[in-house]
Amino acid sequence: MDIQWIQILFQAVNFSVVLGALTFLLYKPVLKMFDERSQKIAEGQKAAETAIKTQEQLELKSKKMDSELKKEKAQVLKEAQVEAKAKATDLLAAAKKEAQAEKSKLVAAWEKEKAALLKETKQDMADAVIAVSAKVIGQSLDSKAQQKLIDTELEAILKSL
Amino acid sequence: MKSTLKVTVISAIKLTPIQVKKITEAVEKKHTESKVVLKQVVDPSVIAGIKITVGSEEIDATVYTKLEKLHLQLKQSL
Numbered sequence: 241m242d243i244q245w246i247q248i249l250f251q252a253v254n255f256s257v258v259l260g261a262l263t264f265l266l267y268k269p270v271l272k273m274f275d276e277r278s279q280k281i282a283e284g285q286k287a288a289e290t291a292i293k294t295q296e297q298l299e300l301k302s303k304k305m306d307s308e309l310k311k312e313k314a315q316v317l318k319e320a321q322v323e324a325k326a327k328a329t330d331l332l333a334a335a336k337k338e339a340q341a342e343k344s345k346l347v348a349a350w351e352k353e354k355a356a357l358l359k360e361t362k363q364d365m366a367d368a369v370i371a372v373s374a375k376v377i378g379q380s381l382d383s384k385a386q387q388k389l390i391d392t393e394l395e396a397i398l399k400s401l
Numbered sequence: 402m403k404s405t406l407k408v409t410v411i412s413a414i415k416l417t418p419i420q421v422k423k424i425t426e427a428v429e430k431k432h433t434e435s436k437v438v439l440k441q442v443v444d445p446s447v448i449a450g451i452k453i454t455v456g457s458e459e460i461d462a463t464v465y466t467k468l469e470k471l472h473l474q475l476k477q478s479l
Contacts, residue, residue, distance in 0.1 A: 359479055366475040370468050377464055378413075378448045386414045390451050393462035394420060397453060398427040400460070 406435035411442045411452040411463070428455055 381389070408428050410416060416424075421439060428437045432455075447463035454460075 362479045363476055366472060366479065369475070370472040374448055374465065374468050377468075378445075381413075381449050383414060386412075386449055387417065387420075389449050389464075390412055390414075390416065390420060393451050394423060397451070397460050397462060398423060401427050401431050401455075 403434060403436040406432050406437050406456060407454075408437055408439045409442060409454040410439060411444050411447055411454075413443070413445050413447050413449050413463075415443055416441055416451075424453065 406428065408424065410421075410424060421441065425437050425439055428439075429435075447465045448468070450463040450465075450467070452459070452461045452463050452466070
């Protein structure tokens with residue numbers, strides 16, 4: 241069997257041409273495309289990581305703010321409660337004072353009215369006692385008793401004259 | 402001439418002549434220079450007792466006046 245060197249050379253050249261063409265036209269662009277894709281993926285991953293990091297930071301910040309807000313809210317509520325309690329105590333004290341003053345005023349007025357009524361009643365009673373006494377004495381004294389009384393009084397008067 | 406001295410006697414009933422005489426004599430004894438003219442007034446409102454007015458002098462021993470004094474004292478003590 242003869243080795244056809246020319247044929248081998250031709251085939252070698254042909255292969256080289258095909259390889260060169262494939263390398264130039266297909267392999268390199270594909271490699272380039274893969275590289276670009278890898279770069280894009282890497283960039284995408286990086287961007288995703290950054291986004292995740294940012295989100296985590298934001299979440300942390302949000303949690304922190306939330307906590308601070310809760311704290312502030314609790315503080316404001318506590319202060320409001322303390323203030324309300326103080327105000328309620330003041331109002332109650334003022335109301336008690338006012339009620340006491342009103343009560344004292346009413347009691348004083350009532351006492352005054354009572355005293356006036358009592359005095360009036362006593363005076364009315366004195367008037368009644370005297371009126372009844374006058375009537376009873378006038379009716380109970382007969383002529384004889386009248387004369388005797390006049391004699392007694394007359395004796396005293398004449399002595400003083 | 403003797404001057405006239407008016408004596409008014411007020412009582413709830415009419416005085417007896419003896420009582421009138423007693424009064425007249427007592428006043429005359431005190432006012433010898435005057436002639437006593439006694440006027441008797443019956444006033445049931447005095448209730449009992451007697452009130453004698455000699456000139457400007459007044460002696461009140463009526464039950465009404467005593468009660469009035471008592472009334473006044475009672476009112477003042479309240």
